[in-house]
Amino acid sequence: MNIYKPDLVEIKDIIDETPDIKTFKLQFKDPQLNKNFSFQAGQFAEYSVFGEGECTFCIASSPTRPEFLECSFKLYGKVTNAMRKLKVGDTLGLRGPYGNYFPVEEMKGKNVVFIAGGIGLAPVRCVIWNVLDLRSEFKDITIIYGARTEADIVYKNEIEEWKSMKDIKTIVTVDPGGESPNWKGEVGFVPTIVEKVAPKSENTVAIICGPPVMIKYTMPVMLKLGFTEENILTTLENRMKCGLGKCGRCNIGSVYVCKDGPVFSYQQLKELPEDY
Ligand code: FES
Numbered sequence: 001m002n003i004y005k006p007d008l009v010e011i012k013d014i015i016d017e018t019p020d021i022k023t024f025k026l027q028f029k030d031p032q033l034n035k036n037f038s039f040q041a042g043q044f045a046e047y048s049v050f051g052e053g054e055c056t057f058c059i060a061s062s063p064t065r066p067e068f069l070e071c072s073f074k075l076y077g078k079v080t081n082a083m084r085k086l087k088v089g090d091t092l093g094l095r096g097p098y099g100n101y102f103p104v105e106e107m108k109g110k111n112v113v114f115i116a117g118g119i120g121l122a123p124v125r126c127v128i129w130n131v132l133d134l135r136s137e138f139k140d141i142t143i144i145y146g147a148r149t150e151a152d153i154v155y156k157n158e159i160e161e162w163k164s165m166k167d168i169k170t171i172v173t174v175d176p177g178g179e180s181p182n183w184k185g186e187v188g189f190v191p192t193i194v195e196k197v198a199p200k201s202e203n204t205v206a207i208i209c210g211p212p213v214m215i216k217y218t219m220p221v222m223l224k225l226g227f228t229e230e231n232i233l234t235t236l237e238n239r240m241k242c243g244l245g246k247c248g249r250c251n252i253g254s255v256y257v258c259k260d261g262p263v264f265s266y267q268q269l270k271e272l273p274e275d276y
Pocket of ligand 1: 244258
């Protein structure tokens with residue numbers, strides 16, 4: 001069996017999230033696979049455009065919503081450029097799911113705080129829906145999301161849905177200068193807003209994903225709020241190629257992001273030998 005051989009998926013819908021981020025809704029061409037494919041929140045897959053190459057993205061949809069597999073991607077290179085040109089009905093290759101996942105089972109009975117910046121909401125959104133679809137099993141839920149400008153906000157309709165839910169707290173912010181005169185959300189960088197919202201740290205798991213600079217400045221705020229390093233989880237998806245622990249491209253010291261991750265606690269990240 002060729003472990004690099006992708007399965008075929010068809011693009012069922014394309015959503016233009018922002019000027020440079022799209023979401024694909026996918027289904028396997030093989031109906032059996034469509035029925036049997038299973039994954040956990042936080043796992044990733046390798047997506048291929050035939051003749052162009054492969055790209056790594058997290059699975060952005062929730063395992064509790066198996067009808068479509070979704071991925072969101074930003075245009076940044078050859079493969080994503082080729083993906084941008086694809087239309088509904090076109091075929092992609094998909095290998096996966098790979099990697100570890102967020103400990104949703106262990107999070108039951110706890111408060112959950114989701115913090116995301118930019119397209120970092122994609123892996124977080126997967127867990128958000130997973131948790132919301134099992135709402136009664138979790139305590140307080142807080143979502144803090146930041147984008148550079150209003151136009152850069154992804155999953156706009158879903159954010160509105162979260163905002164309308166009475167039993168969760170959803171705060172959206174844009175960077176200073178990124179707001180229009182009609183903007184009703186917060187203005188300020190994510191760490192500042194986290195400090196302002198000050199989610200309680202007791203019996204709480206935090207899931208954080210966003211640009212490195214956001215993570216860097218949010219971590220001290222979290223620690224100040226009393227979060228422990230093992231209760232702050234994040235996901236890395238940079239630098240992966242094979243997804244199988246074979247190409248050696250993703251390793252940071254002896255840790256393979258594709259096999260040991262992509263989900264790590266802040267405590268684990270701190271032990272990694274270099275800047276990740
Ligand atoms: S992506 Fe190839 S070894 Fe991890």
